[in-house]
Amino acid sequence: MRRRIPAALAVLLVLALVCASLLVGGYDIDVPALLTDPAARNMFLISRVPRTLALVFAAAAMAVSGLIMQMLVQNRFVEPTTTGTSEWAALGVLLLTIGAPAAPPLVRMSVASLFALAGSMAFLAVLGRVALRSQVIVPIVGIMLGAVVGAVTLYVAARTDLLQMLATWRSGGFSSVVRGGYEPIWVVAGIVAVLYVAADRFTLAGLGRDTATGLGLPYRRTLFTGLALVSLATGVTAVVVGFLPFLGLIVPNMVSLVRGDDVRKNLFWVVLGSVALLIVCDLIGRLVIFPMEIPVSVVLGVVGAAVFVAMTLRQHGRARV
Known part of the structure; x- marks a missing residue:
């Protein structure tokens, strides 16, 4: 019973944040209005509910992607925005926009996911050729690769007059999320x-190739499956809401610090914590300059950058000891 109480309290806290997200916005909607005003109810169902659901699913996608990548790469500093995966997804969407601007969302998501997978494989290929003297080198390699791909994307967008579209799409906000x-x-x-379901396999893969193979796990297949799922989640999220920096870095590390590295046991807490963090950042962005709005990626980037620096300094302190 003792173990259930914290989980129940955490769920209640997240539900309270979800309710707050549903009730906050430029259009004044309260519970009595939902019961008596058809226009308010219609606005609630068209805008508020889709936005909040998108927040929940995007948070779960990016946090779980970060957790799986950290296990597969055996490094706590990686997630889609520190390995170049998101930048590859952006390049894929930009090229598709140039070649087929009327492509439906499912096609855009597929292309973004394929490019994200290619970026993840390229990251691992480069990582295998780099002498790693510190765990901090891994995200630095990813950030450098992402910067190169991002520069190419920016150049192509500038030459095709799509800079504004690219900036809007990468802003990582939920203000444009509506039903449909x-x-x-x-x-x-x-x-x-x-x-x-496959969490135990990823936990074994996180022990390293030799150990995982010795335990009978098809390491390469598990690695590819994990990267494919992460790339799909990154591509879908990027197309619908844009980039959410550091979300896959913050929560998985906080959960692992408290509960260890069992992926299956941590998934529930990672999803719950990421949903709470993203909703809090979104509410801050919506309330600071109300009724205007700051993209959630800006608030999340500030929080994530601070946590990333703190983790780097902590790792450096351990290395010196």
């Missing part, structure tokens, strides 16, 4: 379910 445009992100729920 966010539904594909529901696929993330299926990805999280698959990751939960």
